[in-house]
Amino acid sequence: MLAYGLGKAGKHGEARNLIEKLEAAERNSYVPAKSLMFAWAGLDDSQHVLLSVQKSIDDRDPMTVMNVLQEPILDPVRW
Numbered sequence: 001m002l003a004y005g006l007g008k009a010g011k012h013g014e015a016r017n018l019i020e021k022l023e024a025a026e027r028n029s030y031v032p033a034k035s036l037m038f039a040w041a042g043l044d045d046s047q048h049v050l051l052s053v054q055k056s057i058d059d060r061d062p063m064t065v066m067n068v069l070q071e072p073i074l075d076p077v078r079w
Contacts, residue, residue: 004073007042015042034061041073049077 003022007015019039025031037052056064068074 001038003039004042007039007044012043015039019043032056032061033059034064034067037064037067038073041077044076046077049074053077 003015003018006012006018019036022031022036022039026036033052033056037049037056040048040052053064053068068078
C-alpha cells in the first residue's frame, strides 16, 4: 500500500523501488501477488496490475476476485 500511495503522490521512482524490492523478495520467499497488484495500481500500470491479478488467481488467493470486483483502487483497471 505504501508503493500505491507513493505512486499516486507522484513519487514514481520511490514506488518503483519498493516494487523492485517486492519482486526481489519474491525470488526467495512468498510475496502475495495482491501486494504487487496494488503497488502497480498506484502507478496506473494496468498491464502489470492485470498480470498480478492473474498470478494471484493462479496462487489461489481467495480475496483476489473480491478485490478486483469491489476495491475502488482498481476502478481504472475495470473501466
